[in-house]
Amino acid sequence: MARFTFSCIDAHTCGNPVRVVSGGGPQLRGATMSDRRQHFLSEYDWIRKGLMFEPRGHDMMSGSILYPPTRDDCDVAILFIETSGCLPMCGHGTIGTVTVAIENGLVRPKKPGELRLDTPAGLVVAQYEQVGEYVESVRLTNVPGFLHSEGLEIDCPELGPIKVDVAYGGNFYCIVEPQENYRDMADFTAGELIAMSRELRRRMNERYTFEHPDNPTIRGLSHILWTGKPTVDGADARNAVFYGDKAIDRSPCGTGTSARMAQLAGKGKLTVGDNFVHESIIGSLFKGRVEKAAAVGNKPAIVPSIEGWARVTGYNTIFIDDRDPYKHGFQV
Numbered sequence: 001m002a003r004f005t006f007s008c009i010d011a012h013t014c015g016n017p018v019r020v021v022s023g024g025g026p027q028l029r030g031a032t033m034s035d036r037r038q039h040f041l042s043e044y045d046w047i048r049k050g051l052m053f054e055p056r057g058h059d060m061m062s063g064s065i066l067y068p069p070t071r072d073d074c075d076v077a078i079l080f081i082e083t084s085g086c087l088p089m090c091g092h093g094t095i096g097t098v099t100v101a102i103e104n105g106l107v108r109p110k111k112p113g114e115l116r117l118d119t120p121a122g123l124v125v126a127q128y129e130q131v132g133e134y135v136e137s138v139r140l141t142n143v144p145g146f147l148h149s150e151g152l153e154i155d156c157p158e159l160g161p162i163k164v165d166v167a168y169g170g171n172f173y174c175i176v177e178p179q180e181n182y183r184d185m186a187d188f189t190a191g192e193l194i195a196m197s198r199e200l201r202r203r204m205n206e207r208y209t210f211e212h213p214d215n216p217t218i219r220g221l222s223h224i225l226w227t228g229k230p231t232v233d234g235a236d237a238r239n240a241v242f243y244g245d246k247a248i249d250r251s252p253c254g255t256g257t258s259a260r261m262a263q264l265a266g267k268g269k270l271t272v273g274d275n276f277v278h279e280s281i282i283g284s285l286f287k288g289r290v291e292k293a294a295a296v297g298n299k300p301a302i303v304p305s306i307e308g309w310a311r312v313t314g315y316n317t318i319f320i321d322d323r324d325p326y327k328h329g330f331q332v
């Protein structure tokens with residue numbers, strides 16, 4: 001019999017879960033975090049499934065494993081694990097991971113108040129505000145985001161023909177804005193958004209191709225971002241991000257907010273220095289900002305930053321036991 005033990009620290013970022021694996025993660029090979037992500041996916045994906053899916057996790061579960069960095073300019077490397085797979089980048093996951101790592105002394109930053117993160121999508125810099133032993137908030141400066149394509153036509157279940165934009169913010173997002181056949185995310189339940197999203201994503205990936213110009217391992221549309229009018233003071237817009245097979249992000253979604261800012265900047269609706277406050281399906285907020293202009297391949301891009309907060313919910317020692325028929329989780 002083999003029983004694998006994982007030391008985890010559980011937290012949530014603005015409502016969405018983050019399970020940080022602080023012990024028990026596998027050793028990974030590869031010159032970059034992108035290579036190491038591929039190694040994890042090929043040999044150790046059972047760990048992700050066991051820790052993220054029921055009965056140890058749930059539909060929204062998301063987390064990370066910390067590693068020594070592969071680049072000299074970083075303090076630590078992060079592998080993101082989630083019900084949807086191993087994302088190249090995860091914004092709520094980063095805010096939660098930084099909070100957990102600092103509050104629990106898992107990482108010693110070279111510069112107080114800043115952690116430089118080696119992620120599969122590239123360098124992400126997190127600035128955190130600490131009061132005593134607690135991290136109050138984290139602002140992450142993300143990888144460059146860009147508007148990939150505008151006005152793509154697709155037949156959406158329940159809605160009929162719609163036009164969508166696709167933008168990159170660390171993952172590729174299909175962004176659904178108000179138009180003849182769609183008004184606002186408020187017109188749908190979370191269950192209805194999930195059912196439409198799953199099929200919309202399948203149809204989009206069948207019809208169109210999405211690939212990062214600098215990293216061919218980042219390909220395919222993984223997330224659907226439904227837009228809406230804000231309902232909370234101070235918010236500029238509301239959103240519901242679909243990921244995995246059955247999840248709607250409870251946070252305002254860091255890579256989704258980055259993609260949305262890249263989309264708006266690409267259409268001349270946001271510019272360098274502009275703020276963009278994004279509201280989640282439960283009313284929590286991320287404060288986004290367009291930090292600077294950039295380029296990705298031959299596309300104009302922006303460097304977005306996102307500020308949010310996370311709170312630790314507990315310590316969790318999790319076993320994956322060979323004898324357990326559900327050792328690698330299940331989905332219903």
Ligand code: PYC
Nearest residue numbers: 090091092253254255
């Ligand atoms: O915050 O980037 C994010 C994220 C991706 C999927 C769920 N949350």
